[in-house]
Amino acid sequence: MLEDTVLSQAIGFVPRFLCPLVNNCSMDLTAFVDQLVYEPTQTDSPGLDLTVESISRITEPGRVDFGGGELTAAETEPIETKKRDPDDDYSWWDLTEGVYLVEYNETLSAPDDVQFVLQTRRAVRTRGTFHPTVHLTGEQSLGPIPLTVGEGGIKIKENARLSTLLSG
Numbered sequence: 001m002l003e004d005t006v007l008s009q010a011i012g013f014v015p016r017f018l019c020p021l022v023n024n025c026s027m028d029l030t031a032f033v034d035q036l037v038y039e040p041t042q043t044d045s046p047g048l049d050l051t052v053e054s055i056s057r058i059t060e061p062g063r064v065d066f067g068g069g070e071l072t073a074a075e076t077e078p079i080e081t082k083k084r085d086p087d088d089d090y091s092w093w094d095l096t097e098g099v100y101l102v103e104y105n106e107t108l109s110a111p112d113d114v115q116f117v118l119q120t121r122r123a124v125r126t127r128g129t130f131h132p133t134v135h136l137t138g139e140q141s142l143g144p145i146p147l148t149v150g151e152g153g154i155k156i157k158e159n160a161r162l163s164t165l166l167s168g
Contacts, residue, residue: 033106110137
């Protein structure tokens, strides 16, 4: 079968243009993502779930211009977490309505020509919180990603799975 060719073994997946010729075009995303928190849970559904490392609020605006010469990052401050119970191992972010910046525990380490799609997990979306769908190549980093929290707010536990990375 074509997926057993030297090319697919060498690069770890079947190139997208060959997908119509093979039965399985799935990519082992774990080969391109470092610092997984717990692989069995993060890979138990299609794609690979990414976990939150930190959440910040924007305190001062950034700048964007036409040529990029005046491009500056927004100033941010980290949101502190709180334990629900003193015996808990992990704390929670208690977010009110607004836009935040999320950083992930995981990092990408893929060739420049490998493409990914990052989308909000359904469990997060159905609770009124989401981030934009982002198309990435191996050369790009994962964050920060803007996270929009709806009117009711949301509580997010440290290392919660917020996003799903799919092969693009």
